[in-house]
Amino acid sequence: MKNIRFRVALVASAVILSAIAFFVYPINLGLDLQGGSRLVLEARDTPDVKVDNDAVEGVLAVIRNRVDSLGVAEPIISRKGPRQIVVELPGVQDPERALKLIGDTARLEFVEAEWAPAEVSSLNAEQLAVLAGPNARIDKLIQYDAKGKVVSERPIILKTVALTGADLKMASPGQNQYSEGVVNIEFTTEGAEKFKAATTRSVGRPLAIILDGKIISAPNVNEPIAGGRAQISGRFSVQELRDLVIQLKAGALPVPVEIVSNKVVGPTLGKDSIEKSKLAGMIGFAAVCLFMVGMYRLPGAMASVGLLLYTFIFFSVLKAMGATLTLPGIAGFILTIGIAVDANVIIFERIKEERQMGLSLKAAIDAGFDKAFWTIVDANVSTLIATVVLFWFGTGTIRGFAVTLSTGILVSMFTAITVTRLLLTAVTRYSKAANSIAVK
Secondary structure, three states: OHHHHHHHHHHHHHHHHHHHHHHHOOOEEOHHHHOEEEEEEEEOOOOOOOOOHHHHHHHHHHHHHHHHHHOOOOOEEEEEOOOEEEEEEEOOOOHHHHHHHHHOOOOEEEEEEEEOOHHHHHOOHHHHHHHHOOOOEEEEEEEEOOOOOEEEEEEEEEEEEEEEHHHEEEEEEEEOOOOOEEEEEEEOHHHHHHHHHHHHHOEOOEEEEEEOOEEEEOOEEOOOOOOOEEEEEOOOOHHHHHHHHHHHHHOOOOOOEEEEEEEEEOHHHHHHHHHHHHHHHHHHHHHHHHHHHHHHOHHHHHHHHHHHHHHHHHHHHHHHHOOEEOHHHHHHHHHHHHHHHHHHHHHHHHHHHHHHOOOOHHHHHHHHHHHHHHHHHHHHHHHHHHHHHHHHHOOOHHHHHHHHHHHHHHHHHHHHHHHHHHHHHHHHHHOHHHHHOOOO
């Protein structure tokens, strides 16, 4: 009697917790079900840095930080081979923004500079080196109006790189005294010292701020700036300002990346996949229930009720875990329907054997469940080991399949061993229908 009460409490608790999770947590759909963008990036060598495992891992970390700041629900970021990285962004229908945000190197430099005289264009490299130093080069500060039209171009001599994005501690959006969007930045302790030294040397001259090789501003330095704080301005739109902050906070890519594949999965294709998966799931569920009822009659009906409860608990657990449901994940769920009922088949066959040995129905049910328990555990543990290997070495949708399959196995063991046993025990004790149990 105590065992029955314990099982009732256990099943009731599982149902209540599942109901809470099912109605409180949303379900995350993968790229193949809700649409979005899929990018394949490939790291490229530079004269200074050759692509190796550390460089690719660095790119992976920076991209992950950028995507996390983008606010995409359940993105998939994984390596593909020695140089490539796959980025899947469910729900992102603006691939151009995703490309710019993820693929830009975001190398920030503060360069000591000076305004170029009018005749600078006539100087050769040797003359420029004598005038401004061996690392000097000529560039232009181009200013635009609100409509993006060029309003001025001013030549500038870029000399020595004083700081880079690696010296940043913090970046945040803000406004200047003219209500224009700016990026407020704060340097590390070492960076603050470098910035103070650079502004001390540059009093009366500009300090150029360069992002990915493009001069975005070149303010004149009026006095040394201590405290390690500064602003970056450049007529940014709200979106550009937000993306620049994301890139600066995430850091620069250690090596440049090239987009080798850019695909957009439309929501229509995802909706079609969901509908077909629902149909396949319902057909599979119905076929399994018909088989169980046809083979085992009342116990088969009890197993079907347990299977229905299994489906409810399964999706509740996925929601509570925050897992992303993908098309391979749905395939894993449909596969676990067969696994869920397989345990019941083992149990019912054991009950048949116990009945043939002359045990009463109640004793046969208890013995059948007890003796089938370790067989079920052994069979499912071997499959769980396979799912762990898939999750550990797999990427993307393979991991999604492993998560749903392992979740389904664990939930199916609970419903088969606990729920079905509770239902059969209740029927044999309190219903005359026990006489129709076809496990004799």
